[in-house]
Amino acid sequence: MTTAQELDERYGRTRKRRLPWIIAGAVAVLLVGAFGWMIVANEMNTVGADDLGFELTDEHTVTVHYQITPPRGQDVICVVEALDEEFGIVGWKVVEIPAIEKHSEAITTVVPTVAQATTGLVNSCRVA
Known part of the structure; x- marks a missing residue:
């Protein structure tokens, strides 16, 4: 005789x-x-x-123009670099930008260099 448990297992009623x-x-x-x-x-x-x-101002100075879009009400820190013709870093500057209430803002930074630069750019920006 089969038990109820065996019938449940046989017919998938477990x-x-x-x-x-x-x-x-x-x-x-x-x-x-x-x-x-x-x-x-x-x-x-x-x-x-x-x-x-x-703008290559002179042999030891580059002026970099850039635009940032930060979160509203947050201070920002940007790293701006000057590079030579072989893309080596010949100057850099850390820029602290106070909080702005606009969506974006154009910034100009003068970067001193140790050699003749061929370009200037923003490496990175982050919330302070």
């Missing part, structure tokens, strides 16, 4: 354990949510910087 699946699903949702928030928080503090041009 009790499935749902608790591990519920826990795994909840953990997955929390991980995806945390990862999504980290991406959003990182993008909120991103500073955009675009080169607008440069």
